[in-house]
Amino acid sequence: MSWQPNRQSDSTLQQQIVHWVIAQVERGDWVAGTKLPTQRQLAMQFEVNRSTVQQALEELKAMGILEAKIGSGVYVTDNSWHALLQQTQPNWQTYIETSIHKPNYHTIQLINEYEQRDDVIRLGTGELAPDLLPTEEMESSLRELSFQPKSLGYSSPQGNDQLRAAICHYVKKRGIEAEPQNVCIVSGALQALQLIAVGLLEQGSIVFQEQTSYLNSIHPFQSVGMQMIGVHRDNQLAQTLAQKKRKKQAVFYAIPTLHNPTGHVWTAQEKKLLYEACQASRIPIIEDDVYHDLLFEATSSPIKAMDRSGQVLYMGSVSKTLSPGLRIGWLIGPTTVIERLADIKMQTDYGSSAISQEIVLHWLQSGKYDKHIVGLRQQLQDRADFTERILHEKFKNIASWDKPKGGFYIWLKFHEPLVDKEFFLKLLQQQVLINPGYIYDPQDHHHIRLSYAYASYEELQDGLQILHDCVVDAMEK
Known part of the structure; x- marks a missing residue:
């Protein structure tokens, strides 16, 4: 080791020593577990005061690249590569947390994620089913x-x-x-x-x-x-x-x-x-x-x-x-x-x-477009009627709703305030995805936005049965 810091450099002696040690680790010359020379030996090699070496080593310890073992010496840490990666990459988490656009509610993030899965019954989705698209x-x-x-x-x-x-x-x-x-x-x-x-x-x-x-x-x-x-x-x-x-x-x-x-x-x-x-x-x-x-x-x-x-x-x-x-x-x-x-x-x-x-x-x-809209309205009307028949059969004693006048949704209101994050996750575990009322009004724990536009008739039947059972379980607790 013949390297010595450049006293004509704009960087301080301490900074140069820190960068030199990092270079040894990055090149693999000093692998994890390598024991460093003593502070005295390094000070003599670099022709600097021992205090300068000591300050450089303390900085490297703070970075997680070196560690001191009492009574043994200073070593390259086992996670030195991870520590180096953190030093060379931007702190993206800080950028994310301080950015202008705030993250969506966790429930909505889950909705966006699970809407991409084919094994999930989507009872809240605000879009047309594939077979309704022309x-x-x-x-x-x-x-x-x-x-x-x-x-x-x-x-x-x-x-x-x-x-x-x-x-x-x-x-x-x-x-x-x-x-x-x-x-x-x-x-x-x-x-x-x-x-x-x-x-x-x-x-x-x-x-x-x-x-x-x-x-x-x-x-x-x-x-x-x-x-x-x-x-x-x-x-x-x-x-x-x-x-x-x-x-x-x-x-x-x-x-x-x-x-x-x-x-x-x-x-x-x-x-x-x-x-x-x-x-x-x-x-x-x-x-x-x-x-x-x-x-x-x-x-x-x-x-x-x-x-x-x-x-x-x-x-x-x-x-x-x-x-x-x-x-x-x-x-x-x-x-x-x-x-x-x-x-x-x-x-x-x-x-x-x-x-x-x-x-x-x-x-x-x-x-x-006009021709398509006429047919689409009828298909949505049929789906709405089908969904309402199930609601009258299974939900009339536990929920209320208005007859849909068009579009995709029935605003289903349960008699008890049971629609919370736990309820949402319980349904998700059973492969049923809902849009709970609290994402539209944080104080609303009575409603879900029930969509008849996306799920197939069979999925509407199965999904509403699972929803019914979860509601009954929640009301009995």
């Missing part, structure tokens, strides 16, 4: 489409011009007047919420919502510093909003048609009440209308249809009706807002899939 028709439409070179490139900031025009024509049936410049194509409605969160609101803004809300199960607003406030939609709503808003920026998130998770459909009067209450305090409304096409019977027009001042940002999507894999939704609002959010979207993903946009355009223009 797979053959989609393949046929791909053969019918003729792509221009431009359609295979990046999309324009607000999305495909023809698709935006087709969406304006489509929503006009619901009483919504819009021009293509009022539309931004997004990669699903969730991206629209994320764009609004970072593009329109300042930190500390208030997001009003119903007490039980889909927004509580995701974090597009919470992770960028927004304050979530649940309110009751009653005759005091205008006063409540004014009192809680004060001088802060605020928006109201609403799902008036087939609310997620409750399945509730607002009346025209309820929509008018919210619109006027928000108008009084100049609070924009985010109207999430992704389930509208799945209504079993016609209902009143969206809130956006009564909007003449650009107060309502309207969200739609084909993820719940045609294919979640296409990742195509839209946001309708004032031109200045749409241009702002389109600019942010281009900075994040450079536009939604141009091919997916061409597919959705084809389905809207050809009439395929």
Whole structure:
């Protein structure tokens, strides 16, 4: 060992000694269990004070590379390689824990994980079963489409011009007047919420919502510093909003048609009440209308249809009706807002899939979409009726529910507050996956969001029997 520290170096003698010892371990010259020379011997070799060697060795011990054995000397530790790895890698856990976007609830992480398994009965899933997706028709439409070179490139900031025009024509049936410049194509409605969160609101803004809300199960607003406030939609709503808003920026998130998770459909009067209450305090409304096409019977027009001042940002999507894999939704609002959010979207993903946009355009223009929706509604109605028959047979004495008016869900309420994490895990152990009410309202231990849209008829039968047995067991404790 002829190495000596360089006294002309910018590094201190102690730092150079530490790096030299690490090099011996990394090269394998000093393997685990190697005994180091004494401090005196090292000081003589390096031509430094013994105290300098001592400080260097203490630092190496603190790093976990060396260890002292009383009465024996200093040795390379058995886990020196692990210690070195920790020293050379970033502390990713610290990065994760201090990042802006917060982790989801553990229950939701488990839901996301187990939804990928084929051996699990999915009683809460918010998507169509594979056999409800128009797979053959989609393949046929791909053969019918003729792509221009431009359609295979990046999309324009607000999305495909023809698709935006087709969406304006489509929503006009619901009483919504819009021009293509009022539309931004997004990669699903969730991206629209994320764009609004970072593009329109300042930190500390208030997001009003119903007490039980889909927004509580995701974090597009919470992770960028927004304050979530649940309110009751009653005759005091205008006063409540004014009192809680004060001088802060605020928006109201609403799902008036087939609310997620409750399945509730607002009346025209309820929509008018919210619109006027928000108008009084100049609070924009985010109207999430992704389930509208799945209504079993016609209902009143969206809130956006009564909007003449650009107060309502309207969200739609084909993820719940045609294919979640296409990742195509839209946001309708004032031109200045749409241009702002389109600019942010281009900075994040450079536009939604141009091919997916061409597919959705084809389905809207050809009439395929309208035809598909008619058949899909009937299939969902049949599934809802089948599920209700089981509920009447097995659950009428232990739970209550409203007859579904469309969409995917029945908001099933048990007579006792038994829906907790333990209940969720007990079902999961029996290969049944539910969406418990507490992920939509932390105080709710009575409900589950029961989906009839994904599980097969046989799985619905088996899964509901297992659910029934677990409920009975929980009530008997």
